Amino acid sequence: MGDYTIFHHIPWGGAYAIYFFTIGISAALFFFSALSCFREEFKPLRLKAEVASFVLLLVSGGLLVGDLSQPLRFLYAINPLYLNFASPLAWGALNLASFGIVSVLYMVVIKKGDEALAKKLAVIGSLLALGLPVYTGFDLTVHQNRPVWNTPLMPVLFVALSLVSGAAVASFLAAGEARLLAALRQIMLWSVGGVAVMLISLMGTTWYGGVGQELTFMALTSGSLSMSFLWLGVILGTAVPIALLLAPFGRQPNGVMLSAALILVGGMALRYSILVGGQIVQTYF
Amino acid sequence: MSELRTSSIETRGVPGKKRYAMVIDLRRCIGCDACMVACKAEFDVPLGVFRTWVPYKVVGTYPNVKKQFLPRLCNHCDDPPCVRSCPVEATFKVEDGGFVLQRYERCIGCKACIASCPYNARFMLPKHRTHTDITSVVDKCTFCHHRVTQGLVPACVQTCIGRSRVFGDVNDPKSEVSYLISHLPTQVLRPEEGTKPHVFYIGADRNLTEHGRAIYNLPEGLEEDRKSFGAVRI
Numbered sequence: 001m002g003d004y005t006i007f008h009h010i011p012w013g014g015a016y017a018i019y020f021f022t023i024g025i026s027a028a029l030f031f032f033s034a035l036s037c038f039r040e041e042f043k044p045l046r047l048k049a050e051v052a053s054f055v056l057l058l059v060s061g062g063l064l065v066g067d068l069s070q071p072l073r074f075l076y077a078i079n080p081l082y083l084n085f086a087s088p089l090a091w092g093a094l095n096l097a098s099f100g101i102v103s104v105l106y107m108v109v110i111k112k113g114d115e116a117l118a119k120k121l122a123v124i125g126s127l128l129a130l131g132l133p134v135y136t137g138f139d140l141t142v143h144q145n146r147p148v149w150n151t152p153l154m155p156v157l158f159v160a161l162s163l164v165s166g167a168a169v170a171s172f173l174a175a176g177e178a179r180l181l182a183a184l185r186q187i188m189l190w191s192v193g194g195v196a197v198m199l200i201s202l203m204g205t206t207w208y209g210g211v212g213q214e215l216t217f218m219a220l221t222s223g224s225l226s227m228s229f230l231w232l233g234v235i236l237g238t239a240v241p242i243a244l245l246l247a248p249f250g251r252q253p254n255g256v257m258l259s260a261a262l263i264l265v266g267g268m269a270l271r272y273s274i275l276v277g278g279q280i281v282q283t284y285f
Numbered sequence: 286m287s288e289l290r291t292s293s294i295e296t297r298g299v300p301g302k303k304r305y306a307m308v309i310d311l312r313r314c315i316g317c318d319a320c321m322v323a324c325k326a327e328f329d330v331p332l333g334v335f336r337t338w339v340p341y342k343v344v345g346t347y348p349n350v351k352k353q354f355l356p357r358l359c360n361h362c363d364d365p366p367c368v369r370s371c372p373v374e375a376t377f378k379v380e381d382g383g384f385v386l387q388r389y390e391r392c393i394g395c396k397a398c399i400a401s402c403p404y405n406a407r408f409m410l411p412k413h414r415t416h417t418d419i420t421s422v423v424d425k426c427t428f429c430h431h432r433v434t435q436g437l438v439p440a441c442v443q444t445c446i447g448r449s450r451v452f453g454d455v456n457d458p459k460s461e462v463s464y465l466i467s468h469l470p471t472q473v474l475r476p477e478e479g480t481k482p483h484v485f486y487i488g489a490d491r492n493l494t495e496h497g498r499a500i501y502n503l504p505e506g507l508e509e510d511r512k513s514f515g516a517v518r519i
Contacts, residue, residue: 006338007511008405011396069394069409069421076393082373089372089397142370145403145478211496281496285405 010279015067017272020136021165023060023096024158024267027129028166029053030103032184034122034129037115041179046110048173054103061096088142092135099128133158140278147213148206148220149278157198164191165267168260175253185256189245192263196238199270215281220273224280229273237266295363295481296383296456304363304383304456304483305428307442308465309356311488313449316341316354320441320450327429327440329417334408336426337441344492355493356450358441359406359426360474360482361385367398367407376423383483384430392422399423403478428452455483 033049036042065074076082077093084090106121137155144150167187174180206217220229241259249255296304316339324330324337337358344353365385367376375392378385399407407425414420429439433452437443442452453460462485465471471485474494486494 006335006340008408009515011399011409067395069396069423070392073391073393076373076391077395079373082391084369084372084374086369087372087397089370089395093372139397143401144366145475146400215496279400282403282405285403285496 008283008285010276010283012275012279014272015063017268017275019060019063019067020158020271020275021268022056022063023136024133024162024271025165025169026053026056026060027099027132028162029056029170030099030106030129031126031163032166032170033110034106034126037119037122039183041177041183044177044180045170045174049170050103050107050110052169052173054107057096057100057103061100064096088135088138092132092139095128095131095135099125099132102128130159133162140275143278145282146278147209147216147281148202148274151202151205153198153202157195157202160191160194160198161267161270164188164195164263167191168263168267171256171260175257178253181253181256182251185245185251185259188256188259188263189242192238192241192245195270196242199234199238212281216277219280220277225273225277228269229277232269233266233273234270237262237264237269241266294368294378294380296380297363297481298456302381302456303454305361305433305452306383306455306462306466306483306485307358307428307439308451308462308471308485308487310449310451310465311354311486311493313447314339314354314356315447315449316352317446319444319446320356323440323444324426327432329414330424331411331414334410334424336406336424342492353490353493355486355489356441357404357406357474358484359385359402359428360404360480360484361426361428363481363483364479366401366403366478366480370397370401372397379430382428382430382433384428384433385425386427386430387423387425389419389422389424394422396423403475403480404482 029049030053032042032045033047033053036046065071068074077090078097102121102125106118106125109118109121134155137158140146140149141152141154167184171181171184171188174184203217203221206213206220209217219225241262244250244255244259244262247255250259296302318339320337321335321339324335328336330336337356339354339356341352341354343350345351361383362385363383365378368378368385372395373391373393375388376385376398377388394409396409399409407423410420410422410424412421429437432439438452442450451461451465453462455463455466457463465487466485469487471487472489472494473482473485476482
């Protein structure tokens, strides 16, 4: 007997999921570009990854602003007179803005070839880049009434997802560079392994949770989100790439590229289903 | 009671401060929806969205069936998650009275407050409205702040034909709401969320207040309604 007559929309939909995806990749690509200041094999990625990171940052900013119902008020989110520091979104807006500034400076400096300054900016930018998936995770974690979101795993999961998706994009940018591809394969393997462990943990705690969590688990595994979460996210985008990367074929460039493509599909599907999954049950309340 | 206060904006037991609350006696609610109509009229609430709404469930076994109503509105929590989550302080709690209100001119429409509300009390105003130019920002019940500060009760309370809704100051031990809360068993929605709601129910049972497993197998007609509304299926 579920005769409720008023229905509710989910507040955060597809645009927000795409934002999570692009900002995660942008952060990781900056990190790989920054690594080139310290690791020789990442040198070929330096400019390419930085440019791709910056383009994705612009796309992410556009998505975020476009999703606001009052897009022209986006500057309020970085206005010190208005900021509410209890909200992760406020920290996120500051993090995003400062990452953008450092990213531009870093690009100018590496173009000029000032290695010493590039190193300093690489470290500062990498810390800010780390803050991006962390804050997006906190964005979800703080909502105590949302199943799946309200777990301390979320920021860590988003860092791992960011690293694995970024490494996947970087492996396409690194075509022909054997040493770099091998390094990226290692990063992908370890971070997708981390994602797998966290997904198992997330599914377990959701399954064993209260009624809202149990219903969300059902939606994610056998309901309307089962295709994106279970099949695309967990199996095709996480389990299959792990198997591929461990197999002899996964050590060849084509194997790494194939894994990277699957990881990108899975990364998007996981972000979408985690975001929407946490909101479905609430629409029935 | 000060030991129960976890945030500085709570007004529980603060001397000299009012703490408005609503008690809804479900034994007296007949589901006439007059409260929804009064609210719509008071605030020009657009079609499709509600500041207060009266969902129901049909319970029992034929022929002994009945509709159980659960009038809903913003719970004006003592520790509101929407206030915490708003990045620009567009939503805030009034210290004297405990109203949780919205600054329309500051709202950026990020919908974080909608995501954080366990009661679905918040909604997005449509882009076009006939009589009011407040559009595309988040809106919610105000406990009729403008009426209460003039010494009136909220529009839904004023119109309630069964006197199911009672409004008053729970910091005043002589008020009717204080009497009802202290003399009758009351329930609040989702107490486990720690929001300390200010809407108290008399006679609400778990059928109404908890997520039911039945939503996984909704009656076909209801599923059709949800689809036409554009809601995501479970």
